[in-house]
Amino acid sequence: MPQTIILMGVSGVGKSTLGKMLAEKLKLAFFDADDFHSEANISKMNTGLPLNDDDRKLWLENLAENIKKWSDGAVLACSALKEKYRQTLIQHAEKPVKWVYLYEDYEMIKSRMEQRKDHYFKPELLKSQFDTLEPPAYGIHIKVNKSPEENLKKIMNELERPHIGLIGLGVMGKSLALNMASKGIPVSVYNRDFKDVEVDIAKNFAAEHEETYIFPWFNDLQKFVASLPKPRNIMIMVKAGAAVDAVINELLPVLDAGDLIIDGGNSHFKDTAKRIKMLGEKDIYFLGTGISGGEEGALKGPSIMPGGSKVAYERAGEVLEKIAARDPWGDACCTYIGPEGSGHFVKMLHNGIEYGEMQLIAEFYHLLRFFCGMDTSAIADLFAEWNTELRSYLLEISIDILRQKEENDYLLDKILDVAGQKGTGGWSTEAALELGVPLDTITAAVLARNLSAFKADRIKASKKYHFKTVGENVPSREELFRVYRSVMIINHSIGFELLRAASKEYNWDLNLSEIARIWTGGCIIKSGFMEELVNIFKDHHSHLLLQDKISDELKNINFAKVLSFALENACPMPLTSAAATYLFGFSSQQSSANMIQAQRDYFGAHTFERIDKNRGEFFHFNWKKPD
Ligand SMILES: NC(=O)C1=CN([C@@H]2O[C@H](COP(=O)(O)OP(=O)(O)OC[C@H]3O[C@@H](n4cnc5c(N)ncnc54)[C@H](OP(=O)(O)O)[C@@H]3O)[C@@H](O)[C@H]2O)C=CC1
Numbered sequence: 056m057p058q059t060i061i062l063m064g065v066s067g068v069g070k071s072t073l074g075k076m077l078a079e080k081l082k083l084a085f086f087d088a089d090d091f092h093s094e095a096n097i098s099k100m101n102t103g104l105p106l107n108d109d110d111r112k113l114w115l116e117n118l119a120e121n122i123k124k125w126s127d128g129a130v131l132a133c134s135a136l137k138e139k140y141r142q143t144l145i146q147h148a149e150k151p152v153k154w155v156y157l158y159e160d161y162e163m164i165k166s167r168m169e170q171r172k173d174h175y176f177k178p179e180l181l182k183s184q185f186d187t188l189e190p191p192a193y194g195i196h197i198k199v200n201k202s203p204e205e206n207l208k209k210i211m212n213e214l215e216r217p218h219i220g221l222i223g224l225g226v227m228g229k230s231l232a233l234n235m236a237s238k239g240i241p242v243s244v245y246n247r248d249f250k251d252v253e254v255d256i257a258k259n260f261a262a263e264h265e266e267t268y269i270f271p272w273f274n275d276l277q278k279f280v281a282s283l284p285k286p287r288n289i290m291i292m293v294k295a296g297a298a299v300d301a302v303i304n305e306l307l308p309v310l311d312a313g314d315l316i317i318d319g320g321n322s323h324f325k326d327t328a329k330r331i332k333m334l335g336e337k338d339i340y341f342l343g344t345g346i347s348g349g350e351e352g353a354l355k356g357p358s359i360m361p362g363g364s365k366v367a368y369e370r371a372g373e374v375l376e377k378i379a380a381r382d383p384w385g386d387a388c389c390t391y392i393g394p395e396g397s398g399h400f401v402k403m404l405h406n407g408i409e410y411g412e413m414q415l416i417a418e419f420y421h422l423l424r425f426f427c428g429m430d431t432s433a434i435a436d437l438f439a440e441w442n443t444e445l446r447s448y449l450l451e452i453s454i455d456i457l458r459q460k461e462e463n464d465y466l467l468d469k470i471l472d473v474a475g476q477k478g479t480g481g482w483s484t485e486a487a488l489e490l491g492v493p494l495d496t497i498t499a500a501v502l503a504r505n506l507s508a509f510k511a512d513r514i515k516a517s518k519k520y521h522f523k524t525v526g527e528n529v530p531s532r533e534e535l536f537r538v539y540r541s542v543m544i545i546n547h548s549i550g551f552e553l554l555r556a557a558s559k560e561y562n563w564d565l566n567l568s569e570i571a572r573i574w575t576g577g578c579i580i581k582s583g584f585m586e587e588l589v590n591i592f593k594d595h596h597s598h599l600l601l602q603d604k605i606s607d608e609l610k611n612i613n614f615a616k617v618l619s620f621a622l623e624n625a626c627p628m629p630l631t632s633a634a635a636t637y638l639f640g641f642s643s644q645q646s647s648a649n650m651i652q653a654q655r656d657y658f659g660a661h662t663f664e665r666i667d668k669n670r671g672e673f674f675h676f677n678w679k680k681p682d
């Protein structure tokens with residue numbers, strides 16, 4: 056797309072020299088703003104007097120009219136020292152305008168200017184230029200401290216780099232902005248100001264990191280959007296739901312066809328599909344992009360799950376892959392997931408598996424601590440031993456949690472046993488119900504969090520019910536470990552089967568091996584088992600529990616030893632029970648559903664199929680025979 060590039064900065068900084076070189080390199084026309092000055096302005100400058108705002112007004116408006124006409128793009132060298140001059144210059148621009156701010160120390164420029172003989176601008180005016188200068192909070196900033204050729208190279212490098220605008224400087228937004236900047240991606244940041252409550256979030260963030268990075272910052276959305284090179288790439292990292300719609304609605308009037316919005320929050324996949332459609336009708340791209348890794352992952356490299364149009368991914372892929380974590384084979388933990396809301400569906404399910412894994416660790420800790428008589432430090436040691444094989448991130452952080460003390464007590468013991476949730480686990484269950492597939496473990500994990508919320512009733516009930524505890528037949532460490540790993544396998548299997556079902560139903564063509572691969576680094580559910588899944592899903596395309604490698608491991612597991620001990624001692628293990636029940640159900644040739652069918656037919660004439668007839672033939676029986 057033709058572009059107009061404005062090289063700005065004080066007189067003597069090298070705008071004209073570099074402007075001509077840049078125009079030649081990009082095969083664009085070159086214009087020098089000095090050539091657009093009126094005779095009156097030139098004679099004023101020649102007498103050594105600085106121009107005032109009135110002198111500049113006509114000159115800038117004349118330039119703005121010209122910029123509008125440069126439909127094939129151009130390079131303009133223009134001081135554009137103040138923000139209001141810059142806004143005047145681009146007021147009629149119909150093509151994207153990129154700003155390149157050239158700067159150097161006062162003394163360096165002064166000594167350069169003193170050596171120039173042929174220029175009508177006197178070196179004494181330099182001081183007034185520096186006084187007037189308002190460096191832009193956006194655009195490409197180039198210190199011109201090298202040879203013109205090397206300075207040109209710096210400009211070209213910057214021009215070729217994709218630029219991102221990031222909205223929402225919360226936990227994730229801040230870390231992602233720093234991650235991008237550390238990878239050399241120019242990032243402009245915006246956060247709303249909340250009157251008298253939260254102000255200057257973006258400004259303070261930029262100031263906090265000014266030693267290391269330049270973050271053009273904004274608290275005015277229109278100015279933020281106007282500052283971004285077109286076509287714009289804007290990432291939004293705000294709360295899922297109404298906040299995303301609010302931001303989109305605010306953006307819409309100031310965006311142009313061809314701009315791209317990347318929603319990196321945990322949005323619902325159906326909302327994403329609607330947004331893609333609505334924005335697509337306005338020729339604006341939208342990528343629903345799941346991002347996992349929490350604050351640290353976002354900073355050092357998260358796992359990224361983008362969904363939407365392939366064209367949109369081709370635009371954003373370079374940046375997303377640059378900031379993503381690396382998998383054990385050195386590739387980016389980011390891949391194009393598929394169309395519509397598939398990226399957010401996959402992220403939702405990632406969180407569903409996460410809920411399952413968290414509950415698994417929590418209930419094993421609970422069993423060991425309160426029913427097997429192990430102290431917190433011994434549990435941490437046991438988990439650490441298990442984790443040499445499992446290499447699970449969630450188990451790793453749980454070991455840290457178990458070891459954390461506050462004064463002489465474990466911090467964990469001081470945390471209220473009521474779990475929060477933002478919805479992604481429950482959404483996974485809703486999606487499974489809609490697709491008619493089981494989701495036992497993930498649902499059990501969601502419901503366990505729900506039950507935890509009834510703290511007051513739980514306290515009352517604990518005074519009423521005093522179940523007898525036995526305390527014998529404590530499972531061995533090996534038996535516990537084998538059951539733990541099996542439940543983990545079943546939980547993953549259930550999660551991936553939901554992905555398979557969604558892929559089929561919505562025609563997403565999801566690649567389960569690729570999804571497992573991008574979950575081997577950067578995300579909350581990364582583990583050694585996830586690495587195993589990459590290869591398993593590469594070679595096999597049926598249910599995970601039907602793979603020989605998996606069934607060979609699970610078929611000899613003694614779930615009963617752990618679960619009967621838990622039941623005998625009234626220790627709730629909803630996830631382990633759900634996993635074992637799922638496996639027993641999945642591996643039963645004869646289920647109990649014949650009775651369900653008979654009951655349905657009895658009371659409602661719902662009909663049933665028979666084992667001695669073809670599938671698809673339905674029968675009704677008159678169960679209430681006359682006496
Ligand atoms: N924290 C985590 O570990 C992870 C979070 N996510 C997802 O990323 C998204 C952001 O999460 P996180 O950074 O933790 O959240 P925070 O609560 O830390 O930040 C939320 C951000 O959203 C902004 N915001 C909220 N409402 C609005 C609105 N109506 N208009 C404009 N801006 C708004 C806030 O601005 P202000 O400061 O003005 O309120 C703030 O910048 C969420 O969808 C979350 O689920 C994804 C992966 C991991």
Ligand SMILES: O=C(CO)[C@H](O)[C@H](O)COP(=O)(O)O
Pocket residue numbers: 321346347348349406475476477478479480579
């Ligand atoms: O997306 C995330 C990690 O990948 C969130 O941090 C996580 O899902 C938190 O969810 P909840 O508050 O429901 O436990």
